[in-house]
Amino acid sequence: MNDFIAARSQMAISLGFHIIYSCIGMVMPVFMAVSHYKWIKTGNPVYKNITQAWSKGVAIFFATGAVSGTILSFELGLLWPKFMEHAGPIFGMPFSLEGVAFFIEAIALGFFLYGWNKFNKWFHWCTGIIVGVSGIASGILVVSANSWMNNPSGFDFVNGQYLNIDPIKAMFNGSWFSEALHMTIAAFSATGFAVAGIHALMIYRKRNIVFHTQAFKIAIIFGAVAAIIQPFSGDLSAKNAVKRQPAKLAAMEAYFHTQPYSPIVIGGIPDTASKKVKYGIEIPGLLSFLVNDNFKQEVNGLDKIPTKNQPPIAITHLAFDLMISIGSVMMLVGILYFVALWKKRSWLSKKWFLNLFILSTPFGFIAVEAGWTVTEVGRQPWIIQGIMRTSEAVTPMPGIHYTFYLFTAIYFTLSIAVIFLLSRQIKMVPELYDRKT
Amino acid sequence: MLYIVIAFLFFSILLYFLLGGADFGAGIIELFTSADNKSRTRKTMYQAMGPIWEANHMWLIIAVVIMFVGFPLIYGAMCTYLHIPLLIMLLGITARGTAFSFRNYDAIKGETTQNFYNHIFVYSSFVTPLFLGIIAGSVVSRQIDIHATTFLSAYIFNWLNWFSVTVGLFTVALSGYLAAVYLIGEADDDNDARRFIRKAWQMNIAAVIFGGFVFFVADLENIQLVHWIFGNPVSLIAVIAASISLALLWLMIYNGKRKIIRIFAAFQVTMVLLSVGYTHFPNLVMVKGGQNLSLLAHHAPETTINDLGLALIIGSFLILPSLFYLYYSFQKKEEII
Numbered sequence: 076m077n078d079f080i081a082a083r084s085q086m087a088i089s090l091g092f093h094i095i096y097s098c099i100g101m102v103m104p105v106f107m108a109v110s111h112y113k114w115i116k117t118g119n120p121v122y123k124n125i126t127q128a129w130s131k132g133v134a135i136f137f138a139t140g141a142v143s144g145t146i147l148s149f150e151l152g153l154l155w156p157k158f159m160e161h162a163g164p165i166f167g168m169p170f171s172l173e174g175v176a177f178f179i180e181a182i183a184l185g186f187f188l189y190g191w192n193k194f195n196k197w198f199h200w201c202t203g204i205i206v207g208v209s210g211i212a213s214g215i216l217v218v219s220a221n222s223w224m225n226n227p228s229g230f231d232f233v234n235g236q237y238l239n240i241d242p243i244k245a246m247f248n249g250s251w252f253s254e255a256l257h258m259t260i261a262a263f264s265a266t267g268f269a270v271a272g273i274h275a276l277m278i279y280r281k282r283n284i285v286f287h288t289q290a291f292k293i294a295i296i297f298g299a300v301a302a303i304i305q306p307f308s309g310d311l312s313a314k315n316a317v318k319r320q321p322a323k324l325a326a327m328e329a330y331f332h333t334q335p336y337s338p339i340v341i342g343g344i345p346d347t348a349s350k351k352v353k354y355g356i357e358i359p360g361l362l363s364f365l366v367n368d369n370f371k372q373e374v375n376g377l378d379k380i381p382t383k384n385q386p387p388i389a390i391t392h393l394a395f396d397l398m399i400s401i402g403s404v405m406m407l408v409g410i411l412y413f414v415a416l417w418k419k420r421s422w423l424s425k426k427w428f429l430n431l432f433i434l435s436t437p438f439g440f441i442a443v444e445a446g447w448t449v450t451e452v453g454r455q456p457w458i459i460q461g462i463m464r465t466s467e468a469v470t471p472m473p474g475i476h477y478t479f480y481l482f483t484a485i486y487f488t489l490s491i492a493v494i495f496l497l498s499r500q501i502k503m504v505p506e507l508y509d510r511k512t
Numbered sequence: 513m514l515y516i517v518i519a520f521l522f523f524s525i526l527l528y529f530l531l532g533g534a535d536f537g538a539g540i541i542e543l544f545t546s547a548d549n550k551s552r553t554r555k556t557m558y559q560a561m562g563p564i565w566e567a568n569h570m571w572l573i574i575a576v577v578i579m580f581v582g583f584p585l586i587y588g589a590m591c592t593y594l595h596i597p598l599l600i601m602l603l604g605i606t607a608r609g610t611a612f613s614f615r616n617y618d619a620i621k622g623e624t625t626q627n628f629y630n631h632i633f634v635y636s637s638f639v640t641p642l643f644l645g646i647i648a649g650s651v652v653s654r655q656i657d658i659h660a661t662t663f664l665s666a667y668i669f670n671w672l673n674w675f676s677v678t679v680g681l682f683t684v685a686l687s688g689y690l691a692a693v694y695l696i697g698e699a700d701d702d703n704d705a706r707r708f709i710r711k712a713w714q715m716n717i718a719a720v721i722f723g724g725f726v727f728f729v730a731d732l733e734n735i736q737l738v739h740w741i742f743g744n745p746v747s748l749i750a751v752i753a754a755s756i757s758l759a760l761l762w763l764m765i766y767n768g769k770r771k772i773i774r775i776f777a778a779f780q781v782t783m784v785l786l787s788v789g790y791t792h793f794p795n796l797v798m799v800k801g802g803q804n805l806s807l808l809a810h811h812a813p814e815t816t817i818n819d820l821g822l823a824l825i826i827g828s829f830l831i832l833p834s835l836f837y838l839y840y841s842f843q844k845k846e847e848i849i
């Protein structure tokens with residue numbers, strides 16, 4: 076493995092790991108705040124138990140999220156020093172604010188986790204809310220930094236120099252809104268479905284039904300709402316990509332030849348040599364329609380982009396299709412839940428219905444990983460779209476494949492440890508929380 | 513604004529040394545505590561640290577962000593040439609942070625698993641400040657060689673040298689000392705307090721010995737340490753003030769003052785950092801062959817520094833009061849309404 080590929084893979088694995096923890100870190104505090112609120116309002120101990128059980132999980136995730144985030148903030152420099160030298164002053168604004176947001180989050184979490192029976196209950200509740208709000212704020216900020224890499228602005232690039240830097244303008248670049256919106260919704264739908272799935276499994280196994288039913292309900296309501304609005308925000312992201320990153324869009328759709336009635340290709344294996352997609356299903360005109368709101372007007376294809384500026388097409392296309400298919404399934408499941416809630420209450424305790432949610436547990440996170448693959452791989456070969464190539468940014472230090480193996484092993488171990496700890500938490504639910512419920 | 517940003521940078525590095533250092537120190541103390549007393553030490557430590565440890569480590573993030581936004585060239589150089597020690601420090605931070613919270617949040621407190629977490633926790637508590645010190649030692653002592661032609665001289669010997677390693681050991685001892693002094697004030701009973709006093713004493717001696725070694729090795733390697741510290745009035749006064757406060761601290765310990773002493777310990781570490789920081793200011797990284805990377809010369813453009821400074825000022829209005837309230841609330845034996 077050469078050093079460049081190793082560096083990219085190390086970055087990818089670090090981020091792919093961190094993003095799971097950060098999604099949970101953004102969303103779980105919101106769930107906790109809801110059940111905490113219900114407890115304060117109703118006095119029903121089930122809600123207190125749910126809050127406390129979740130908060131232990133969150134503490135585990137938070138610690139893992141915090142250390143993997145610390146790793147990332149160094150890795151940006153360790154792996155991409157040339158990138159940070161130039162980009163740091165431009166896109167650093169969201170990172171500085173993000174640092175502030177993390178700090179507040181860590182402080183509020185200290186109050187929340189250790190403050191049971193110690194503070195005024197509304198003060199205690201508010202600290203939980205602050206954890207959630209600052210978590211979401213940091214998510215939005217870091218994604219705004221990433222959107223700058225897709226859509227660099229806030230400076231003039233003259234003869235290889237970065238002049239007239241305006242960090243505020245860089246932060247509010249044209250892509251930040253659609254990306255931040257899509258990411259935040261994704262965090263809610265992925266975490267909502269994952270949490271709901273685990274509780275559904277417990278209901279299915281008839282363990283602590285009262286506890287798990289209430290927990291399931293809180294999680295799935297957020298997850299379902301998010302899953303239903305997700306495709307609309309995805310459409311916004313795609314329209315944005317057309318405008319600012321035509322190469323990415325064309326790769327996402329594996330759309331080789333510019334033509335009127337531009338088609339969408341579902342699935343299939345793009346072959347760059349023959350510029351064809353094998354085994355895909357083609358729907359003519361749909362791409363034109365999604366991009367331009369009419370079926371005829373042509374969309375620019377890969378043939379308009381020099382080969383050396385094209386991203387890896389197969390990965391981008393398949394990742395995109397994976398995200399879309401999962402997104403559509405999640406949307407349907409979400410709609411089904413509301414149908415059950417409003418019209419068919421009897422479904423709620425049916426086996427097939429629970430099975431549906433158990434099956435959907437990992438979907439959201441798979442889509443999150445696929446979506447990031449689209450964003451990141453689709454941006455290649457650029458690290459800053461149109462300005463700096465990823466290969467120009469990489470560290471001169473040789474031997475990166477060793478650190479890549481090392482980090483892969485670490486993340487692998489950490490993931491196993493977290494799964495192990497969570498399963499022990501769940502196993503202990505009857506003992507810790509059953510007596511009162 | 514540049515000076516404000518630099519002040520924030522030094523402030524966060526200092527606080528990371530003090531607070532994060534004390535956290536690491538607690539692990540170091542645990543490492544050097546006899547098996548019988550380990551669990552009591554752990555209990556005190558957990559009561560004292562549980563709520564605040566996440567926040568303590570945020571200072572590192574703040575320092576890193578200030579570096580890459582405000583001083584990207586210096587950050588790039590450090591990341592390139594000190595890649596390996598930074599990496600090891602990161603591994604230490606990761607292992608330690610996760611082991612600390614896993615051992616508390618493991619729902620089933622089995623003996624083997626707890627032992628496993630404990631081992632990871634104490635060893636990584638040792639390794640992390642060691643490498644923090646090694647990094648600090650390398651940047652101030654002209655070990656980084658940007659014209660190096662071989663892998664070893666470019667990426668290894670700039671940190672794996674006697675001077676940097678002794679500075680690392682000195683940092684370990686200082687961390688342990690900070691933690692012991694802090695824990696004296698958190699102890700549940702006299703027995704525990706006496707044990708922590710003994711630990712503080714041992715760590716203090718270790719720090720003095722390693723401090724002596726640092727001077728000795730500096731002399732061997734032709735590093736002008738003596739000149740840096742005794743060659744200008746500010747550094748000289750800082751060192752003298754630290755020594756006086758050390759004497760005062762021991763006087764107070766033996767007079768039963770257990771809380772106020774932590775201020776003295778923090779003061780000493782601050783003075784040590786001040787004396788080194790002052791001689792080198794504004795240079796942060798000193799490169800072999802006389803080149804310096806200066807905070808005043810190698811910073812980001814004006815607009816970035818202004819915005820960064822503003823963000824930090826606004827941030828500190830939010831952070832400092834709440835952080836203070838956090839420490840206040842979880843102080844031992846203080847009743848909260």
Ligand code: HDD
Nearest residue numbers: 254258261306309310312313399402439442443446447450
């Ligand atoms: C639960 C996860 C999830 C789901 C169900 C979807 N997405 Fe997504 N998508 C993400 C999670 C995600 C993500 C991981 O969060 C990304 C990566 C960057 C970003 O902002 O969001 C993303 C990126 C992303 C991009 C690339 C944006 C860019 O690089 O500029 C597009 C075009 C879409 N999405 C479109 C869609 C559409 C049309 C969906 C309809 C079903 C959809 N996504 C469902």
Ligand code: HEM
Nearest residue numbers: 083086087090091094217218220221447451452455458465
């Ligand atoms: C603010 C957020 C992010 C920043 C600043 C960032 C930065 C980077 C950088 C510097 C690289 C190396 C250059 C490159 O190959 O493009 C990279 C690569 C990569 N990142 Fe991101 N990234 C961010 C978010 C994410 C997230 C959340 C993921 C989650 C999965 C991700 C996935 C990847 C992948 C898969 C690569 C490798 C691309 C390839 O191999 O072609 N990124 N990112």
Ligand code: HEM
Nearest residue numbers: 096097100101136137140141144145147148177210214217
């Ligand atoms: C899209 C990608 C990212 C998202 C959505 C995201 C979001 C978050 C969130 C919500 C947290 C809080 C963790 C928790 O509560 O469990 C977090 C932690 C952290 N992230 Fe990320 N992050 C992303 C990428 C990055 C990158 C690229 C960096 C590197 C600069 C980074 C640095 C950090 C740090 C230092 C922490 C620890 C802070 C703490 O202790 O709370 N993150 N991230």
